[in-house]
Amino acid sequence: MNRIRSLIRDNLSPAVNSLKNDPYNLKLIENLRLALNKIFTSKCRDLIVTKNTKLFFGMCVDPIITPELVSVIMETDKKVVFDSYDLEIDDNIFNPLLNLSTDEIIAILLHEIGHVVNDYGPVEKVRNLIALETSIKAKTSTVPIILPIISPSVGCVFVYCIKEMIRKTNSMFRIYKDSEVLADVFVYECGYQKYLNTAFEKILKNGLLHNDSTRGKKLLTFPELVWTINLVTNIKLRRLPALRAVKGFNTMTGSHVLKRNLNYLEKGVVNLPVIEETPSLTKEATSIQEHFKLKYKEFGQSFITERKLYNFDLYKAESDMYEYAMRIRHITDEAEAVYLMKEINMKMSIMNDLLENGKLNPSEVTMCHNLLRGYNKLRDTMASKVKYRTSLDSIVVAVYPTLK
Numbered sequence: 001m002n003r004i005r006s007l008i009r010d011n012l013s014p015a016v017n018s019l020k021n022d023p024y025n026l027k028l029i030e031n032l033r034l035a036l037n038k039i040f041t042s043k044c045r046d047l048i049v050t051k052n053t054k055l056f057f058g059m060c061v062d063p064i065i066t067p068e069l070v071s072v073i074m075e076t077d078k079k080v081v082f083d084s085y086d087l088e089i090d091d092n093i094f095n096p097l098l099n100l101s102t103d104e105i106i107a108i109l110l111h112e113i114g115h116v117v118n119d120y121g122p123v124e125k126v127r128n129l130i131a132l133e134t135s136i137k138a139k140t141s142t143v144p145i146i147l148p149i150i151s152p153s154v155g156c157v158f159v160y161c162i163k164e165m166i167r168k169t170n171s172m173f174r175i176y177k178d179s180e181v182l183a184d185v186f187v188y189e190c191g192y193q194k195y196l197n198t199a200f201e202k203i204l205k206n207g208l209l210h211n212d213s214t215r216g217k218k219l220l221t222f223p224e225l226v227w228t229i230n231l232v233t234n235i236k237l238r239r240l241p242a243l244r245a246v247k248g249f250n251t252m253t254g255s256h257v258l259k260r261n262l263n264y265l266e267k268g269v270v271n272l273p274v275i276e277e278t279p280s281l282t283k284e285a286t287s288i289q290e291h292f293k294l295k296y297k298e299f300g301q302s303f304i305t306e307r308k309l310y311n312f313d314l315y316k317a318e319s320d321m322y323e324y325a326m327r328i329r330h331i332t333d334e335a336e337a338v339y340l341m342k343e344i345n346m347k348m349s350i351m352n353d354l355l356e357n358g359k360l361n362p363s364e365v366t367m368c369h370n371l372l373r374g375y376n377k378l379r380d381t382m383a384s385k386v387k388y389r390t391s392l393d394s395i396v397v398a399v400y401p402t403l404k
Helices: 002-021 026-039 067-075 102-117 121-140 152-170 185-190 193-205 223-233 235-252 256-271 279-298 306-310 313-329 334-357 362-385
Strands: 043-050 059-063 084-090 387-389 395-397
Touching: 002 026, 002 102, 002 185, 026 043, 043 256, 059 102, 059 152, 059 256, 067 121, 067 152, 084 102, 084 256, 102 121, 102 152, 102 185, 102 193, 121 152, 152 223, 152 256, 185 193, 223 235, 235 256, 235 334, 313 334, 313 362, 334 362
Parallel strands: 043 084
Antiparallel strands: 059 084, 387 395
């Protein structure tokens, strides 16, 4: 650890300090990449600083994942540590208005990169989440849930899913609680814990964090995971809506890395084959399903019904409905409208699933129906009033596909 502290002092600190004053200088960006590679065993393959005019994303650590590695992650118990990654930095990190010091930026770098590449924890989290979701679907679905064999085309789709799950479960820009003090052993041992906390407070104060929690509890399911599993198990009906969804996601982000991942996802969706349930395929796919069931049991939890999983979300959906009504009145551009439509459709999709599965008690059924009527009115309002002009001066209505 003394060696790492010396490398931070002699290499990383000067590199960050120089880049802070000239964030688009390619030579300084390369110096930072080389400094990071002296500290972490996993190598930074590429580093970019993005001029971001959309939603703040902070830093994006993008582990290099191939369809072959997806197969290893999903079909085996082999310990996986990422040996390379790309790093994208939002130029707002260096904005004087945010006023992050050199030490605070270093603390963020250590936290974001360390959480993804230092050990096999991120992959184990992903395995547990996939096991949890497939077990829930197997428990609540009226038809057998058969995951396809992880072929290259299926692997391409899961690459995006796994990367997003890793980002959301490890990045300080996605997971937090109000006024939470971040605990990070690696950053602490490097001597930068206090700087991580002050950086977090500054970012929180400026309203730049995405809160993925519900009433102080993190959701157990991830939209990307549910979306991906539903897509690959019913590609015949969901291919075109999925392609429209991917294009919609692409317009919302200012991250070049995420855009690249979405383009890769789009190619995977185009090439996904329709699954024919031949005896051999069903046998192999069932073995994968059994693997996840066993993995889920190792996770140390009993099966959780979908009703219990989403029960608390009904109350948040009720309060969100009024917030959405206010936001609709102040929408300024298409990207914001598409993002809001996605949120509304996602909540409606979850509530419809709950009603169809019959896992709700009578009061929850009534609550669901009332919420669906309210959300339908919000969607009708957006479809009838929110319009945008294209480059050809034609009128299009911002309608977002329902994700189930």
